Structure formats: C-alpha cells, structure tokens
Amino acid sequence: MSVLTLRERTRKTAAGASGGARRWSSRLTGVAFVLPAVALFLLMGVYTIASGLALSFAKWNGFTPRWIWVGVRNYLDLLYADPVLAAELRRAAGHTLQVMVAVPLLTVAIALPLAVALNSVGRLRAVFRTVYFLPYVTTGIAVYFAWRYVLEPDGAVNLLLRATGLGSLAQPQGFLGNPSTALPTLIVVLVWSSVPVATLLYLSGLQAIDPNLPEAAQLDGAAPRHVLRHVTWPLLRPITAAIVLLGIRDALHGFQVFLVMTRGGPGGHSDVLGLMAYRLSFFKGLAQTLGLASALGWLLFAAALLLTLVNARLLRAVR
Known part of the structure; x- marks a missing residue:
C-alpha cells in the first residue's frame, strides 16, 4: 500500500x-x-x-396538606348519587346543549350570507371585512360589560323599543333579569361574537372556489340560490364542520360571558357546565368541592373528545 x-x-x-x-x-x-x-x-x-x-378521585378544599380519596364517588355524585348536584348538573347540561345547538346553527345561517355578500362586493370589501371582524378583536370582558349595560332595564335596547312603539317587547327587569329571556339573550351575544371568524372562514373558502364552477351553473340556467345550494354549499362543508366544532367547543368550555353578564342567573336559568365547574372550584372550596370540579372538567373533556371524533368522521365523509 x-x-x-x-x-x-x-x-x-x-x-x-x-x-x-x-x-x-x-x-x-x-x-x-x-x-x-x-x-x-x-x-x-x-x-x-x-x-x-x-x-377528580379525591376531596380537597385547596388548603389542607392531604387529599381525602373517594374513588369514583365524585363522578357518581355529579351524575346521580347527590340529588342536589345531579339536579344542578342536569339543568346546566340542558342549557349547555341549547347553546351547543343554537350558536353554531345561527352562526352558519348569518355568516354564510354575509360572506357571499362580501365576496360579491368589489372596492369596499376590505372595509366591510374589517367592520365585521371588529367584534372579535375587541376585548371580550369589556364587550360583555357593554352588552350588560345595554340590556339593563333602562338600557339602550328597552329605550329603543319604547321609542319605536314596540314597548310591549321591552323587559321591565331587563333582558338578563327575565328568566325566559336571559339564556336566549346570551346566545345572541355569543353568536354576535362568533360570526366574524365564521364569515372570514367562509370568505376564504369562497375565494378558493374555481369561479368557472358557478359560472357554468349560471350558464346552464341555474338561479343564484340554486348555485349557492348545489354548487357552493357542498364545497364549503368542511369549513362548516370546522365552524360547528368551534361553536360546540365554546359551548362546552366557555363560561366567561355567562360569568360576567349573569353569573348563571336569574335563578340558575343561564347556568352552564363550564360556569358550574368554575363555581365548584373557586366559590365552594371550603366544602371540599375541588375534586368535584375536576371530575366535571374531565366529563367535559370526554364529551369534547367524543364530539371531536364525530366531527372528524363527518369531515372525512364530506370530502
């Protein structure tokens, strides 16, 4: 070598x-x-x-050095063993279910026409898009306090109804103080805050659609509503599924608007599961309910996971 x-x-x-x-x-x-x-x-x-x-398998008030292990007792108390907690959970679950159904449906019903209208606008599209997106970028807590002020007995909504001759629709105790209008009013506020994101998602989806598809349908004699229903809507189904999932997530875990505006009142008529978990955690700690709050949180997590899996299955089906 x-x-x-x-x-x-x-x-x-x-x-x-x-x-x-x-x-x-x-x-x-x-x-x-x-x-x-x-x-x-x-x-x-x-x-x-x-x-x-x-x-979630223990009782603790947040101060004592040791937990008291109770196994699955917290879950059983929430579901049926404790009559008071179980009744409270069922009531909050019913309200949460109403929010889960109403908010996504109303959001889609409002955001899709807005996105179609914005997509057909030429010069002022950016201006309108900014205006519609303002509710989302505004600080949530400040907006909720503003809504609460507007909905008071002497607030702007009642004053406007009386000034326009619709005094019969005004609420003397305020829209948030009437048990029959508190939850629907909160649903309206949630829809108002969720429409901007949904509108932008739909607008991005509309701009990604090949313009030749609706034009071909119109040349074949299809009316605009038929084009929207049979051409545009099927292509926007994945975006719709994402918007529905976001609405369901906010209904399960969101409680800020309920905490700031009603605290679950009047008489528990606007109580939801997220607010119930918050109340068990921070307002009943001396009664050793932190374990109950944790168990309720895990039940919410299981429900959210199940709904996410169902939504993913639906997304695969519509593709």
Whole structure:
C-alpha cells in the first residue's frame, strides 16, 4: 500500500470523526435549546393533567396538606348519587346543549350570507371585512360589560323599543333579569361574537372556489340560490364542520360571558357546565368541592373528545 493511500485514508477517517463530532455538537445544541421548553411542558402540562385527574378521585378544599380519596364517588355524585348536584348538573347540561345547538346553527345561517355578500362586493370589501371582524378583536370582558349595560332595564335596547312603539317587547327587569329571556339573550351575544371568524372562514373558502364552477351553473340556467345550494354549499362543508366544532367547543368550555353578564342567573336559568365547574372550584372550596370540579372538567373533556371524533368522521365523509 502506498504512502499516498495511507494519507488519504487517514485524512478521510479524521474528516469522518470531525463530521461526527460536529453532528453530535449540533444535536446537543438543539437539545439544549429545546430542553427548557420540554421541562416547562412536563411541569405545566403533564404534571398538571395528571394532578387534575388524580384530584377528580379525591376531596380537597385547596388548603389542607392531604387529599381525602373517594374513588369514583365524585363522578357518581355529579351524575346521580347527590340529588342536589345531579339536579344542578342536569339543568346546566340542558342549557349547555341549547347553546351547543343554537350558536353554531345561527352562526352558519348569518355568516354564510354575509360572506357571499362580501365576496360579491368589489372596492369596499376590505372595509366591510374589517367592520365585521371588529367584534372579535375587541376585548371580550369589556364587550360583555357593554352588552350588560345595554340590556339593563333602562338600557339602550328597552329605550329603543319604547321609542319605536314596540314597548310591549321591552323587559321591565331587563333582558338578563327575565328568566325566559336571559339564556336566549346570551346566545345572541355569543353568536354576535362568533360570526366574524365564521364569515372570514367562509370568505376564504369562497375565494378558493374555481369561479368557472358557478359560472357554468349560471350558464346552464341555474338561479343564484340554486348555485349557492348545489354548487357552493357542498364545497364549503368542511369549513362548516370546522365552524360547528368551534361553536360546540365554546359551548362546552366557555363560561366567561355567562360569568360576567349573569353569573348563571336569574335563578340558575343561564347556568352552564363550564360556569358550574368554575363555581365548584373557586366559590365552594371550603366544602371540599375541588375534586368535584375536576371530575366535571374531565366529563367535559370526554364529551369534547367524543364530539371531536364525530366531527372528524363527518369531515372525512364530506370530502
């Protein structure tokens, strides 16, 4: 073997060792950057989830050093064993179901025509799109307080109804103080806040549709409503499924609007499951109800997971 060949092999071996060292150094550098985020996730994510799951099988008031293990008693109390809690849960579940059905349906019924109208507008499309999106970017708590002020007995809505000769529709105790109008009013507020995102989603979907498809249908004699129903609507079904899923998620887990505007009143007529879990966590802690709140949270998680799986199945079916 020549001296030149030995030198080449030595040089290649050294280059390979140097490249391997650089690769390991690069990997260690990447691990060093990722490790804090992973540690934070393990601490704030995995540990919190595991701790919450364990707490759902115990009773704790948030102050004593030890938990009282009760097994599945918390779940049984929520579902049927405790008459008071079970009745409260059924009432809140009924209200949550109404919100889950009404908000997505009304959002779709309002957002789709708005998106079609915006898509047909030329010069002022960006202006109208900004105006419709303002309710979403406005701070939620401030908006809810403004709504509560408008819906008071002497608020703008009652004043407007009386001024226009529709005083019979005014509510002397306010729209949020009347048990028959509190929940429908909150549903209207939720729809008002969810329409902007749905409108933009539909607008993006409309702009992605090949314009030759509706034009061909119109050339064949189809009316605009038939084009919307038989051409445009089927192509927007995946977006509709996503909007419905967002509405269901907000109905299951959202409670801010109910907390700020009614606190579940009057007389529990606007109570929902998310607000019930919040109340068990922070207002009845001395009664050792944190375990009940955690159990209710896991029931909500199971319901949300089931609905997500159903929605994913529907999405695959419409594609």
